[in-house]
Amino acid sequence: MVTAVRNGRDMEHKYPNLFSPMRVGNVTFRNRIFSPPASHYMVCPPAYLTKECRAFYELRAIGGAAAVCLGDSIVDTKTGYTHPYKILMDDPAVIPSISALARDISRHGATPSLELTHGGKFANVPNIIVSERVASAPAYGPSHEINADGYEILEMREPLIEKLAGDFGKAAARAKACGFQMITVHGGHGWLLAQFMSPGTNKREDKYGGSRGNRLRFPMMALDSIRAAVGPGFPIEFRMSGAEFTPGGYDIGEGVEIAKLVAPKVDILHVSAGFHDNPDTFVITHPSMFHEQGCNVWLAAEIKRHVDVPVVAVGALSDPAVMEEIIASGKADFVAVGRGLLADPYLPRKAFEGRDDEIVRCVRCFTCLDCPRTTRDVKCAVNPVIGREWEHVLPARLQPRKSVLVAGGGPGGMTAAITAAERGHSVTLCEASDSLGGQLKYEKFIPFKRNLYEYSQTLARRALRLNVDVRLNTAVTPELAAELRPDAIVAAVGADYIVPDIPGIDGEIVRSLPALDDFDNNFGKRVVIFGGGLVGCETAIHLRNTGRQVTIVEMRGDYAADAPYFHKQAIRLQLGSGIEVELNMRAVAVRDGALVCVDGAGEERVFEADTVFCATGMRSRLDVVESLRYCAPAFFSVGDCVRPGHVTQAVSGGCYAAMDI
Numbered sequence: 001m002v003t004a005v006r007n008g009r010d011m012e013h014k015y016p017n018l019f020s021p022m023r024v025g026n027v028t029f030r031n032r033i034f035s036p037p038a039s040h041y042m043v044c045p046p047a048y049l050t051k052e053c054r055a056f057y058e059l060r061a062i063g064g065a066a067a068v069c070l071g072d073s074i075v076d077t078k079t080g081y082t083h084p085y086k087i088l089m090d091d092p093a094v095i096p097s098i099s100a101l102a103r104d105i106s107r108h109g110a111t112p113s114l115e116l117t118h119g120g121k122f123a124n125v126p127n128i129i130v131s132e133r134v135a136s137a138p139a140y141g142p143s144h145e146i147n148a149d150g151y152e153i154l155e156m157r158e159p160l161i162e163k164l165a166g167d168f169g170k171a172a173a174r175a176k177a178c179g180f181q182m183i184t185v186h187g188g189h190g191w192l193l194a195q196f197m198s199p200g201t202n203k204r205e206d207k208y209g210g211s212r213g214n215r216l217r218f219p220m221m222a223l224d225s226i227r228a229a230v231g232p233g234f235p236i237e238f239r240m241s242g243a244e245f246t247p248g249g250y251d252i253g254e255g256v257e258i259a260k261l262v263a264p265k266v267d268i269l270h271v272s273a274g275f276h277d278n279p280d281t282f283v284i285t286h287p288s289m290f291h292e293q294g295c296n297v298w299l300a301a302e303i304k305r306h307v308d309v310p311v312v313a314v315g316a317l318s319d320p321a322v323m324e325e326i327i328a329s330g331k332a333d334f335v336a337v338g339r340g341l342l343a344d345p346y347l348p349r350k351a352f353e354g355r356d357d358e359i360v361r362c363v364r365c366f367t368c369l370d371c372p373r374t375t376r377d378v379k380c381a382v383n384p385v386i387g388r389e390w391e392h393v394l395p396a397r398l399q400p401r402k403s404v405l406v407a408g409g410g411p412g413g414m415t416a417a418i419t420a421a422e423r424g425h426s427v428t429l430c431e432a433s434d435s436l437g438g439q440l441k442y443e444k445f446i447p448f449k450r451n452l453y454e455y456s457q458t459l460a461r462r463a464l465r466l467n468v469d470v471r472l473n474t475a476v477t478p479e480l481a482a483e484l485r486p487d488a489i490v491a492a493v494g495a496d497y498i499v500p501d502i503p504g505i506d507g508e509i510v511r512s513l514p515a516l517d518d519f520d521n522n523f524g525k526r527v528v529i530f531g532g533g534l535v536g537c538e539t540a541i542h543l544r545n546t547g548r549q550v551t552i553v554e555m556r557g558d559y560a561a562d563a564p565y566f567h568k569q570a571i572r573l574q575l576g577s578g579i580e581v582e583l584n585m586r587a588v589a590v591r592d593g594a595l596v597c598v599d600g601a602g603e604e605r606v607f608e609a610d611t612v613f614c615a616t617g618m619r620s621r622l623d624v625v626e627s628l629r630y631c632a633p634a635f636f637s638v639g640d641c642v643r644p645g646h647v648t649q650a651v652s653g654g655c656y657a658a659m660d661i
Contacts, residue, residue, distance in 0.1 A: 410438020
């Protein structure tokens, strides 16, 4: 039974549908925004939740999400374990930490949920996170196969199928006993239940394969086991791919039929997309910046037309106005916001309180998803708190009020100014140009990078609301520092674009970012981009989208070498359509309407162009940093002036420099 709960103020609210409570079974969700299943990569080695890990989830509850889900909870360690960051639901030792997490979430008014899953054929084999086998047990899937890396996958026999169906129920019972108020069952993205559901991976000829009903037999057994364990009225959410977008997988038509069979056994259908067998679907499951916001919502909308249970939609959502339209139009009953709640865990509260212009939108850079395979932690490019939530739960140390001078109005400088002002200091922020934003100002020209520009403007508004003394067209010099006599200086003066010293580089056809006020109108029909790093590749994609013929010329043997792994995957898919990429090319001159290069064999190559765009990197303004180092009792330098990098380093550096004052 589902009941919408309204009150007399709803008609006056900006987002009345998004913030209308809904009752599902015996749980009333305070709004329609779910924090979907997420993993945390700072668990203890046996996969128990640390305080730091719990704080990661608790912050989403504090921020106003209706439900907060602990992801990747394995029902059988021996056969389902894929990497060290899973929660092992068949280990009684997990009980204390997950019970504490359920309390952490529920005490803030959110519904704690726990996702049950099993790796299937992806368990016990090397993967993107773990390079060696993680257990001695074999890998099991619905059918026998040799995977792409040469590892044998055994067909799961009926006794093991029956055991695992029971394990789903046992894990659900444990979760309920620990205080979780909803179970989310992962039946999508290519994990075990999805492997049985998909005709692309289930090649069995017994009662667990072949027809749709047979392919769903094991998932239905697992759902029956869960229901028997948790009882009536306890919400069960089933996460599925509306379509798999992979050869041999099912489309939305089959997704609808699957949903119709599953719906009577669950309380909520959570409709996602994609299947792990095809790596290219990763950027469909987790839409890249090259996709429209809400790009996967249509899958949920189509399934909702055919089922009688509430439906959750996903799709890189970060704008409450878009979420409101989804609920109001009946496309879905709930929206799941994953990366959007990393960028701003307080998104629900800010939207409810009418503070939309303070919301930090996810920029979809994949920094968060790149961490598991690199630093093995969790972070967000635009939110320095993520991964350090526990530190920010503690009250700030009481310190004397100090005067702080921040040099540079880019993301690092503004973050430093905001953090220092929030901690009670008197802050002056000086920017040498006529506007705040730093390098992010140029992102306003690129539609798929617009969120980064908007982020810079959100920071600027926050600084002004905190009464930071913002001075534009003002460079910080030793003389200005002597006049203001600050207690601390934070240098965030950025970097200069490198202009290679080759003949013709100052010619009329050459362009670079600092000289572009009207971005799109500064390029001809044929564009050669000199430099195939992240800036060069993203610029190429935008110019291709505006109808230009684009060639990237890169000196190294790889393109976008400075991009996070999954963002590079998205870039690769974009470059494959209408953009020429020439690697191992050393530019030697610009002449006669062309960029002249020498290839790896020493042969001259000529790339004709109406415009040559220079994207050859940046050089830190170390001279400015050194001129200010001894102009105050305390000195900090952050961002590109330390080392050219991503916005992640600038924002984090600015935040923690201010906290150290």
